[in-house]
Amino acid sequence: MNLAELYKEMGKHSWRILDAIFRNLWDYEYVPIQIISSQARIGEEKARNILRYLSDLRIVQNRQKDYEGSTFTFLGLSLYSLHRLVRSGKVNAIGKLMGEGKESAVFNCYSEKYGECVVKFHKVGHTSFKKVKEKRDYGDLHFSVLAIRSARNEFKALQKLQGLAVPKAYAWEGNAVLMELIDAKELYRVRVENPEDVLEMILEEVAKFYRRGIVHGDLSQYNVLVSEEGIWIIDFPQSVEVGEEGWREILERDVKNIITYFNRAYRIEKDINSAIDRILQE
Ligand SMILES: Nc1ncnc2c1ncn2[C@@H]1O[C@H](COP(=O)(O)OP(=O)(O)O)[C@@H](O)[C@H]1O
Ligand SMILES: [Mg+2]
Structure with a gap:
């Protein structure tokens, strides 16, 4: 997907149509053409032609079943979200x-x-x-x-x-x-020289997250970036707040995943339960 090229293809009417789809996503999976046309202030026939063009570009998906309506594809939603970032x-x-x-x-x-x-x-x-x-x-x-x-x-x-x-x-x-932008590599792609220290740094971060009321929820060697400068933890869409249902099991799973990785990749023996207790006590 080449977003930059696609972005240039888009005219003012196309953006207005995508605006109208976006505003109505919460109420309709496929937004009716009448709503799109009126909110975009574009006649229905012209709106239909633009929607066909956008569908050829894989930006929207049009549906005729039950009623005529349109929805975003992943590409379309991404392009439109980028547009909002540019516009602001x-x-x-x-x-x-x-x-x-x-x-x-x-x-x-x-x-x-x-x-x-x-x-x-x-x-x-x-x-x-x-x-x-x-x-x-x-x-x-x-x-x-x-x-x-x-x-x-x-x-x-x-x-x-x-x-x-x-x-x-x-x-x-x-x-x-x-x-x-973090200039570092995923943990699973590198061989670190000081694995004990790196594991400690990660667990220390997990404890700090906990103190701010957040549990990562998908902690693994894929979501830790490392460089000479240190470590970073990324990828938080599935994070939960401390107190939310299931948070403690999720925290335990995170700790277990990362300790298991260090055990497998570097033969480091670390007790999972005491690592969890230490995080919860802080
Ligand atoms: N802030 C960032 N800086 C540099 N690279 C990043 C950053 N965020 C994500 N990446 C890269 O993109 C990949 C996917 O991002 P991630 O947040 O882990 O999403 P996913 O849910 O698809 O795993 C990461 O593994 C990493 O290589
Ligand atoms: Mg990831």
């Missing part, structure tokens, strides 16, 4: 795709305000126990709403953890989180 003056240029996985696509970008950054576009929803309950009451929460929530959850967690070993969080729009 926080992003000035989008760069290369740094990595794309099952759950996100991460791009380099440049901001006059913040310098070199990354934008992380969320693909899926991470629902904690509390939110799953809400989901049942709410009916069908579709991909866009879940991805947006997931981005919000990550942004909120990063904000609470500012000053600790996490990327600085600059902005959240749609499914996009704008954050500091």
